[in-house]
Amino acid sequence: MAIKIHGRQLSPLVRVAMLAMSEMNVESEIIEDDMRSPEYLAKVNPFGKHPAVEFDDFILYESRAILRYVATNYGGLHLLGSTPKEKAMVDQWVEVQGCYFEPPVRSLVTELYFFPKFLERVPDVAVVEENLSKFEKLLNIYDAQLAKTKYLAGDFYSMADLAHIPMLHRFVVSSGKESLVTSRKHVNAWYETITSRPAWKKIVEQYPDV
């Protein structure tokens, strides 16, 4: 029976949950409900956010918590790291993704893709410039790390890399500013590697960009 994911497939955060399932070969289905409805707030997620996922006996929200749960309980323990040090490095880069990567890149994707495409809204130049600058500084640090290790937490693919894929893919294919990624040798190689994973390609094929 397919696991229900509440959210829209286009959302990068919902896609983190979808990708976690896909990596573990777990069937999932998308429930496109209204995250602000009284029913959703009362029964699914009081914070009024997507994704939220229905497991056997409870509902879980927060994309990174969902990812960790799916990896832990559906055969993906290797995604968490195998030694105490590896696990620490994975957790560290998962935090980096959530605290430093996500806010500016989400803002850029919103301004440069979602607003023009779906709301006929013009990007805020000041917001875009500020976040491009933050993202560039970040990518320099990523590039230095990825010159040393194949993936973020070491030479193994982990949930820290996975957590980046949906939003980074959206930035590269839809923002017009992909050169920030493609011009940085090690970041670009890492980007190509992680987005070539069959589990991700499956999602992009099922829901092609329009």
Next chain:
Amino acid sequence: MAIKIHGRQLSFYVRTAMLAMSEMNVESEIIEDDMHSPEYLAKVNPFGKHPAVEFDDFILYESRAILRYVATNYGGLHLLGSTPKEKAMVDQWFEVQGCNFDPPVRRRVPDVAVVEENLSKFEKLLNIYDAQLAKTKYLAGDFYSMADLAHIPLLHRFVASSGKESLVTSRKHVNAWYETITSRPAWKKIVEQYPDV
């Protein structure tokens, strides 16, 4: 040998690392270095942030990653939850702390509009917390976890110093939870060592 924590004791995030050590009865020492120096960026944390902690054979940064590592490896596995569902709930509220709680509560700018906007966000958040804490003693269930721990330094600072503590104290279940978690000996030890000024 005391574990070195890079940072200033006054910082909420540094105190999260200090509290993790304190809960596990692990001795730590504070190294107040310049997080922007080329040496720090090259050797400790390329993101130029505190805290960063020196363990036996590596340095770890990001306060929540540090907390999880200390809990896991220094006798605090119970802080992570004991069943798959409990662990999921801890991780969920851990994310809530990082993504929903931290940003509005952390802002200290004196800009009135920003303060008002963040107070408003924080009040909405506290309503959700109050509803949860009416059902469970702690955030993830009836057991103290790292999700509760991660709130303590910043929440304590807000209540002790913001002038807006009524947001917390006026909400019955949030207030009871706040009193409980800040009464823990591990936290009291830190506040006594570094009293509020």
